[in-house]
Amino acid sequence: MKAIVYCGSNRVELRDVPAAEGVGVLIDVEACGICGTDLTIYKGAHPRSKAPLILGHEFVGRTAEDKDGFRPGERVVCYPLISCGNCETCLSGLPHICDKLRLYGIDTPGGMAQQVRIPADDLVRVGLDIPTVVAAQVEPLAVCVHAARRARVAPGENIAVIGAGPIGTTLAALLERNGVSSVTLFETNQNRIEMLRQGGFEAHLADEYSYRNTLDKLGKSGFDVVFECAGVGPAVADAVRNVRAGGRVAIVSIHKGPQLVDLQALSFREIELIGMRVYTREDFNLAAGLLQEMTQKLLWLAGDARKLEDAPELFEQLGQGDGPMKAILEMGHSLA
Ligand SMILES: [Zn+2]
Ligand SMILES: [Zn+2]
Structure with missing residues (x-):
C-alpha cells in the first residue's frame, strides 16, 4: 500500500x-x-x-x-x-x-x-x-472543544482569539456556535485576515491599535477571555495585556520553550492563566x-x-x- x-x-x-x-x-x-x-x-x-x-x-x-x-x-x-x-x-x-x-x-x-x-x-x-x-x-475540533471547556467560556462573553491558523479559526467558529457575544480574531498575516473576513469572521491585524479599537467598539476595557493560539511570545504578552481584570487567558498553543509573562498584571488584575493539552x-x-x-x-x-x-x-x-x-x-x- x-x-x-x-x-x-x-x-x-x-x-x-x-x-x-x-x-x-x-x-x-x-x-x-x-x-x-x-x-x-x-x-x-x-x-x-x-x-x-x-x-x-x-x-x-x-x-x-x-x-x-x-x-x-x-x-x-x-x-x-x-x-x-x-x-x-x-x-x-x-x-x-x-x-x-x-x-x-x-x-x-x-x-x-x-x-x-x-x-x-x-x-x-x-x-x-x-x-x-x-x-x-x-481531532482539531476536539482541541477547540477542550479549550472552550477549560476556559469555562459562557454565553454572552466577549472573546479574543490571537493567531488565526486552523485551530484559532476553528475555535472562533465553535465559540460563535456556542453563543458567545463576540469573537474577534487577531492575526499577523494580512492575506489570512482577508480570507477570514470573506468567511464571515471579525478579523484584525494583531497590533495595539486593533485591540483598543475593537474594545472601544464593544464598550469594554478588556476581553472576558483571550485564547492564545499563535505560539509566540508577543501573542502571550498581547493576551495578558488585553484581557479584562478578573478575566481568563487560555494558552492553546504548545510553546516550544518558556515565554515571558507579566506576573504583576496577573496579580494586580487577578488574571487567570489556563494551560491545556489535547x-x-x-x-x-x-x-x-x-x-x-x-x-x-x-x-x-x-x-x-x-x-x-x-x-x-x-x-x-x-x-x-x-x-x-x-x-x-x-x-x-x-x-x-
Ligand atoms: Zn492534530
Ligand atoms: Zn499514564
Missing part, C-alpha cells in the same frame, strides 16, 4: 510500504489532515518522532473487516491518544495528559496511508453523510457529534482535499508557511 513517510528532517516521501500491522481493526483510510504537529515532525523538531514514520493522526476511513464489534464499511475516526494507564496522572483521572502520552502517527504508524490498524476502543463512528474533509477535522475522550466524542452542525464552516476551512501524490510538495509549502488554511490529503478510498 502507499503511505506518506517521514524520512528525516524536511523530507516526506510517498512510499510503497508493507500492509498495516498490529492489533486492531483494519481501516481503509479516506483522508487525513496535516496539522502543526505533523509540520514539527517534518522539520525534524519533534522530540519523540523517529524516521521512518508513517504520519497522520487526523484521519477518517471505513472499517475493512468484521471485527471487535465493527462491521465492514462503517465510517470511523480515531481517538489518537495512547495513555499508559499506570502513571499517577492516568490514575488521577487525567489520562489525556499521561506522563508518557503517545499518539498514533507521532509515536506509532499513523493514518497517512491507504490502510491502518486501530484498536476498536479508539474508534469513534461518524455518519456516512458527513463530507470527508469535514470528518477528517474531528482533549479528553468526552471532548472528542462531543466534537464528532458537532460535525453535522459545523459542516459549512469546516468545509470552508479545508476546501478540497489534496491528492496523495502531492504530499511532499504540500509539506514543503506548509513548512514555509504557505498553502491551504487546513490541508487534508485524500488517501485513495472513496470520498463522501
